Amino acid sequence: MTATPDELRERANRVRRAVGQLGVLESIISAADGPWLGAMDADGRGAAELKMHLAGRYRITAIVTTAGKLSHVQMNAPIAGPAGDRVLSPKTATRRGWDGDEEMPKQPEWLDYVVEWVRNASEDVDRRGVIEWRLNGADQKLAAMNDTIDSMRASLLEREQLRDELAAEVVELRTELESLDQTE
Numbered sequence: 001m002t003a004t005p006d007e008l009r010e011r012a013n014r015v016r017r018a019v020g021q022l023g024v025l026e027s028i029i030s031a032a033d034g035p036w037l038g039a040m041d042a043d044g045r046g047a048a049e050l051k052m053h054l055a056g057r058y059r060i061t062a063i064v065t066t067a068g069k070l071s072h073v074q075m076n077a078p079i080a081g082p083a084g085d086r087v088l089s090p091k092t093a094t095r096r097g098w099d100g101d102e103e104m105p106k107q108p109e110w111l112d113y114v115v116e117w118v119r120n121a122s123e124d125v126d127r128r129g130v131i132e133w134r135l136n137g138a139d140q141k142l143a144a145m146n147d148t149i150d151s152m153r154a155s156l157l158e159r160e161q162l163r164d165e166l167a168a169e170v171v172e173l174r175t176e177l178e179s180l181d182q183t184e
Contacts, residue, residue, distance in 0.1 A: 001039045001051055005032045008050070011040050020068020024111055025050055028062055031115040033122040035130050047071065055133035058121035062114060070110045075117055088113070 003011065012025045025040075025048060032038075038052030046066040053059045059076040073088040075097075086097030088110050098104040105113045 001037050003038050005029050005036050008038050008040055021048055021064050021066055024064045024068050027115055031118040054121055055125050055130045073114055
């Protein structure tokens, strides 16, 4: 998921989709303010899948049918409890995060709910949060590079030691061969 909201808009426009489907995708992408990153895909039946995340904290996956209806939406937020992981779905078994305090909105209201959720997430993550997330990712990459370099150094030292042993053996064999040549 590396595409920016502008790149996602271009991809949504390039893919031949029904007008309703494009409108739903555009509404969600337009609500994404800030450094959201994402990816878009389509299944064999024409449904579009939009995945986005904001600084690794907020994640959303929305599946939009060719008719322009949200068929499944999963929203993850850094909140403890059921509000942190919510799923909008027409299938009762896949719904999550809705309890007695807050009922799941009816299907015609899903788009409004999702757009509002994306807007709220955009407002919640400030520049500091984005920098912390990027720093964490850069730290992990640096640690992985350091591990790779350390293992390469260890391997190189081992190879140099084997080379030195082989060089000593070559010198020994040449000396022995020269001594045989002199005795003959």
